[in-house]
Amino acid sequence: MEGTSLLSLPEGMQIEQIQITENGLIIAVVATSPTSCCPCCSEPSSSVHCHYRRVLRDAPCAGRQVQLVLTVRKFSCRNPYCSRKVFAERFPDFVEPWARMTIRHGQQITSIGLATCGKGGTRLAARLGIHTTRQTILRRIMALPESSAESILFLGIDDFSFRRGLRFGTLLVNLESRRVVDLLADREADTSAAWMRQHPDLKAVSRDRGGAYASAAAQGAPQATQCADRFHLLKNLGEALEDLLARHLSASRKRQVEAALEEQTPAWQEMTQGAIAQQIGVSLNTVRRWLISGCPETTRGPYVSRLDPYLPYLLQRWAQGCHNIAQLFRELEAQGYRGTYASVRDNLVRRLQFAGRKTPAHASSKTPPLSTPRQATFLFLRCPQKLRVQEQETLVKLCQIDPEVDLAYDLVQQFAQMLRTRTGEHLDAWLDQVEKSTLPELQSFAAGVQKDKDAVRAGLTWWINNGVVEGHVTKLKLIKRQGYGRAGFPLLRKRVLHAV
Numbered sequence: 170m171e172g173t174s175l176l177s178l179p180e181g182m183q184i185e186q187i188q189i190t191e192n193g194l195i196i197a198v199v200a201t202s203p204t205s206c207c208p209c210c211s212e213p214s215s216s217v218h219c220h221y222r223r224v225l226r227d228a229p230c231a232g233r234q235v236q237l238v239l240t241v242r243k244f245s246c247r248n249p250y251c252s253r254k255v256f257a258e259r260f261p262d263f264v265e266p267w268a269r270m271t272i273r274h275g276q277q278i279t280s281i282g283l284a285t286c287g288k289g290g291t292r293l294a295a296r297l298g299i300h301t302t303r304q305t306i307l308r309r310i311m312a313l314p315e316s317s318a319e320s321i322l323f324l325g326i327d328d329f330s331f332r333r334g335l336r337f338g339t340l341l342v343n344l345e346s347r348r349v350v351d352l353l354a355d356r357e358a359d360t361s362a363a364w365m366r367q368h369p370d371l372k373a374v375s376r377d378r379g380g381a382y383a384s385a386a387a388q389g390a391p392q393a394t395q396c397a398d399r400f401h402l403l404k405n406l407g408e409a410l411e412d413l414l415a416r417h418l419s420a421s422r423k424r425q426v427e428a429a430l431e432e433q434t435p436a437w438q439e440m441t442q443g444a445i446a447q448q449i450g451v452s453l454n455t456v457r458r459w460l461i462s463g464c465p466e467t468t469r470g471p472y473v474s475r476l477d478p479y480l481p482y483l484l485q486r487w488a489q490g491c492h493n494i495a496q497l498f499r500e501l502e503a504q505g506y507r508g509t510y511a512s513v514r515d516n517l518v519r520r521l522q523f524a525g526r527k528t529p530a531h532a533s534s535k536t537p538p539l540s541t542p543r544q545a546t547f548l549f550l551r552c553p554q555k556l557r558v559q560e561q562e563t564l565v566k567l568c569q570i571d572p573e574v575d576l577a578y579d580l581v582q583q584f585a586q587m588l589r590t591r592t593g594e595h596l597d598a599w600l601d602q603v604e605k606s607t608l609p610e611l612q613s614f615a616a617g618v619q620k621d622k623d624a625v626r627a628g629l630t631w632w633i634n635n636g637v638v639e640g641h642v643t644k645l646k647l648i649k650r651q652g653y654g655r656a657g658f659p660l661l662r663k664r665v666l667h668a669v
């Protein structure tokens with residue numbers, strides 16, 4: 170009895186003998202319950218007709234393979250109306266009729282297969298004392314039941330790629346249970362619509378902003394509310410905003426360069442050799458030598474850029490009144506300079522700004538925001554209360570670039586606020602404001618929203634979104650790679666549906 174509970178054998182089974190061999194344990198087991206029920210008529214019978222033996226593989230014990238030699242009895246059915254005369258006793262939760270391994274052992278192999286893959290599963294199983302083959306693992310995964318016919322009210326739908334950019338499938342998630350309910354082999358609207366028709370309970374469908382799933386939901390689940398996913402909305406808004414900021418940042422940078430060059434012109438023309446020396450950080454003699462000889466030297470400072478040897482010439486030309494940077498660049502190239510145009514321009518601007526430090530207030534007013542359009546977009550979209558002090562300062566500077574940028578910030582924050590607080594009822598007012606603004610990038614975004622307004626409003630109002638679907642897509646990618654990308658769709662589908 171102790172051995173029975175140690176090995177977790179079902180009630181009514183008794184261990185007769187345990188034999189330790191080279192390959193593991195051979196355990197002889199008999200069933201002791203006095204009666205068994207006929208599988209046809211369910212009538213209990215106690216008339217033992219005969220015995221036979223079944224050899225079953227079982228879960229390993231302390232790393233050793235376990236073989237159960239089970240003595241099974243056959244009973245005679247005494248029910249005169251039953252068509253069955255003789256039946257073998259059954260152990261429903263322990264082993265299936267005709268199976269050659271116990272249910273628990275089969276589950277172990279399936280779990281290993283789901284967590285790894287065919288070949289990898291075989292290797293891991295061997296380490297755990299389980300002897301199995303790649304084919305067994307794959308067969309067991311394929312034998313797993315189909316998705317359950319549970320009622321789905323809130324559906325999340327998104328695509329995933331079999332081969333990036335080439336072949337796509339569709340992932341469907343029950344947003345209440347957060348479980349994958351099915352995988353479809355393509356992302357065609359008809360396929361998804363056919364699936365949705367089989368689920369008439371659908372109340373809402375959360376989708377990205379693509380057209381295929383919108384028309385799938387319109388065809389297959391016309392009763393359901395469509396919700397545009399908030400993440401995709403914010404992403405689209407961010408893209409529009411990034412274009413707008415890129416335009417303004419580029420214009421602002423251009424203005425700054427021009428202003429810096431303009432303002433410093435008199436200073437440079439009047440500059441003495443001593444002032445030039447101080448500014449560049451070399452001795453007066455060096456400046457004199459450079460200006461007289463025109464001979465490039467590379468002796469200054471710990472860092473020497475490609476431009477350094479040409480600086481004297483550059484500064485001299487500047488002082489002479491040539492402020493066309495492209496022209497100066499061409500002249501330097503003719504002298505053998507192999508650096509970039511940007512290096513010439515930046516160097517010149519930096520030196521001019523350095524010269525401008527004598528008037529600090531003036532200099533600080535033209536400090537560039539130093540943000541890329543992407544960084545700026547990130548600052549614009551984030552919740553203002555969560556910004557650090559430095560980020561807030563950058564944000565203020567960005568908004569000062571141009572009244573359009575300031576307006577864009579206001580509009581973007583209004584939209585983000587709607588999204589955060591699920592107040593989609595303000596969408597129409599927001600669209601009106603954008604229409605009246607002079608911001609082409611945001612107007613283009615708003616035009617897209619206008620086409621899909623009901624779904625966007627629902628997305629900004631309902632609790633559902635596609636976050637969990639995106640999470641499952643990430644998991645799917647991992648599963649796909651575990652099989653080295655070789656699993657066909659049916660196997661991938663089973664593995665995703667039953668992922669552990």
Ligand SMILES: [Zn+2]
Pocket residue numbers: 207208209210211212246247248251252253
């Ligand atoms: Zn019977």
